[in-house]
Amino acid sequence: MQPPSDSDGSSPSIDYSRRSSTAQPHSSRQPNVNPHQHLLDRTEENCPKHLTGSKRTRYLKAGQKARKNLQLVQQLTPFHYPVHHSINPVFIHHLTPNSTLESIINSIQDVNIYVIDTESDPPTPFRSEPLPATLQIQAIHNQDQTTILLIELQFLPHSSTYTFSLIQRLCYHIFSPQHHIVSWGEISQELLSFQQFALFDLSQIRHPLNLQRYFTNEWNNTHPHISSCHTQQRPSRPDLDPHIDLICHIDTDDLDEDLFPDKVPQVHIRCTCPDTIHPYKNANDQWSLQKAIQYTFDEALDKALTFNTWSCGLDPLLHSAHTTADINTRAALTSYAINDILAPTKLLFHLKHELIIPYLSSNTVTSTSTIEDQPPPLPSYFVLSDSHARHIDSPINTEFGTITIIAISGLKWCDTNDPHLCAYSLLQSTTMSSHLSTASGIILLIGTNSLRQFDASQVLQEVAHTINYLHQHYPNLHRKEAIAIVATFPCLKYYPYFPSTLTLSANIDLYNEQLQILSTNLRYTVLDFQVAEAHLTSDQMHLHFNHRHITYNRILEHFQQLSQRPPPTQRTHLRSTAATTRRNQKRHAKLKHKQHQFTISRPIDIHWKPKHVKHLLKQYNITYARLPEIHKHVIKIQFNNPKDRDHADEQLPTDIFNEEHFHQYSHIEH
Structure with missing residues (x-):
């Protein structure tokens, strides 16, 4: 059990110093994303010899069940x-x-x-x-x-x-x-x-x-055994000897029950119907939930976890x-x-x-003639930002909708000292609720202030918490595209927690990379405004006056694209996990092949690490796709198109990554 908490009806405040106390109390083990993986290879051939009897049976049965589950999720659409x-x-x-x-x-x-x-x-x-x-x-x-x-x-x-x-x-x-x-x-x-x-x-x-039990009975009642099934063949009993006299007034307690055919325990006859009619062959077998979903809806309820x-x-x-x-x-x-x-x-x-x-919905169709005569109202959009959007006047009225922007200087994902600077707390306020409940899409331009004071991993926890809250309370924001988080801009204005621009930049880079990975499961979109260090003003944190249009234009572009997306349709099924994996693998293979076509190579000294290279590329305002591992003191930088490759080739001298330049780079950073 956890110790008492001070819940008082208000939003819970997060104290990073208490993190360790909120971890799992009974087990330090983290959950396994694929606990079935090690079971898939269990066969008669590789079963350990010391396992015998019931242990051997359980060992092999676990492997068999894991393979059946995998086969099911690969062949059927997932449960929905x-x-x-x-x-x-x-x-x-x-x-x-x-x-x-x-x-x-x-x-x-x-x-x-x-x-x-x-x-x-x-x-x-x-x-x-x-x-x-x-x-x-x-x-x-x-x-x-x-x-x-x-x-x-x-x-x-x-x-x-x-x-x-x-x-x-x-x-x-x-x-x-x-x-x-x-x-x-x-x-x-x-x-x-x-x-x-x-x-x-x-x-x-x-x-x-x-x-x-109810489902099992219903299935058996609606799917009778076929006539040739062994359960339908009445067992014959041997004819009784006609010369045996009827015996009366006997104390049956003194007799062996085996002498009475009616007292013999019933022998369960195994069903021989096709599996499509009766997948379970013994009369007392109960259906698993997975098989009930499979046979009723032709869907796979994945039980791997x-x-x-x-x-x-x-x-x-x-x-x-x-x-x-x-x-x-x-x-x-x-x-x-x-x-x-x-x-x-x-x-x-x-x-x-x-x-x-009584709970079944009626299928009555209401007349919509009066509604069809009126043009649909324009959608509304909402932006919650730190000071990066304070220069934008709100609201913005466009032909595709109205955009409301609230910009708060010093805003963080979470602030335990000041709830007015805590995005999670603000999003629960009445004012924010009125915007969120009617918005067709929102943008969260938050991150710089958090990442100057906390590790990326801690900030990502707050992001996950906030996104979970939004999905839980606002059905209109369930679509992945409805919530967008802007990748954090470069920042050279370091804080005592990060005593150099190098460590601060590394923290921001890690956050942006993990933010993209996290978006898959938490259903949000990551926007990259392509802001470089060259766009910053003298305070090394905000956009220069000449580059403020970047924020304004990117916000309008995103919501305009969102307005052009068709509304979500009723899908009969979703891709299975395996199908999604195969699709992603094909996409990644195509992308890698494409990136291999647009590559530049530079010799590199051992002092240079990937984080240094990434930071330098940002300084040169170079957009790249991948940085493969350094091989034989050569780094190959991959790009998505020839334009980015040619720009990088012009900006980066052949000796840019030598030892002398590294020491110059390190001196500037410190």
Whole structure:
């Protein structure tokens, strides 16, 4: 358990000095982004010889299941829920604001159906039992609206705090006797090990629905065995001897039950129907959720992340991730946890269970003739910026929409000392909410002030936290293109935390690189305004008067392009993970081939490191694509087009990277 927190209904403030205390309390292990990978090669041929009996069986079965899962996700479209749903979860733990908890309690007062699931850390050599980690709850308001809660049990507040009492009140309301609790499997088994947290009382669950059993019965009723199936062949019994007399008044307790054919335990006859009708061959087998989704919707519910470190702290607010890879893995685990409750819900509505008949949406079509006669209103756009946009007058009225810009000098992603300079706090204000809720797209031009004082990894945590908040509260910003973050401009005005321009520039470069990587899982766009050090004014931080047009023009260009994009359509399916990987590999291969065509080479001294080269290229205002590894004291700089290559070739003398120039460069930097 986590120590008590001081949640008071306000937005949680982040204290970097407490980072280590918010890391996972029970395990220092980070979650695994691909825990199935090491199982794929398990076969009879490479099974360790010391494994025998049940251990050998389990070893091989794990490999078989991993390969089947991989094959499934490669062949079928991935599981998806209707796109008009908001599927961003509300994380609940010791840093959840009391105001958020109170709002959830009020919003679900009329909800009667809840779908639940749980995740636990697997046993370890030091812990024989699974460790309860996450309780997922979906409140079904109607077919088109749900609320998803992810309760991180290893990060709960102390039981004496008001925050814990609110979480307990929320859970007791959900698991109250009048509500229907839906689970895939027996609810008592699912929640048994989670009782220890005192968030519910199993005895109060009076209306459980085991959807697994219900689905199995429904499938068997609608898919009878074929006539040639062995289960349809009645077993014949030997004729009784006609000479045996009827015996009456016998104390049957003295007789062996084996003498009575009717008392013989029933022998289960294995089904021989095609797998397309009955994939399970034993009468008592229950369907897995993955197979139910496969057979019902022809979709793949990826189960590769099942056995993982779920107690790692999924919410970016917990600051338990230390690298971009850690953040991406947590995002994947969050998606997995959400899908594990969306899948039963999708089946529940598909089966038209009597519980949800009142919640089914009608398909009535309303007349739109009066609306069609009026021109659609122009979209609105919003920019939150630090001082880099203070010179731009707002609002900007264009033919494609209205752009509102709020620029605040000193603005950071997070400021624990001044909430008026904290982007996360400001975005929760009423003023900001009015802009965010109506915006077709937003730009966040923030970063310089944060990166002058904090490591890039810390700042990226705040970015992830802020993006998660926006997706969670503003459905209009769910599209990847709707939220854009501007790559941080060069800055030579160093701060005591970074005592030289070299270290500050390296921190900014690292942030911009990782910001791009992080955008894939967190669904936002990165904009590069192509600002170089030569564009800066004498303060070495802001744009010179002659170059301020860069910011203005790039903002207009982005929103104009966004306005020309067609609205998102209802997609029947998404690419599978494997298909996306193959597509990206092809793109990367084409890009590498293209970049190899536009290359310049320069001899380079051993003192020069990639970060020095990158910084020098920025000084020369050179746009490059890649810096491959230095080979035999030669660096090959790759470009995306001949124009950039020719410009670099003119600017860089052949001896630019020799030892003498390095010492000159280092002297200037220090």
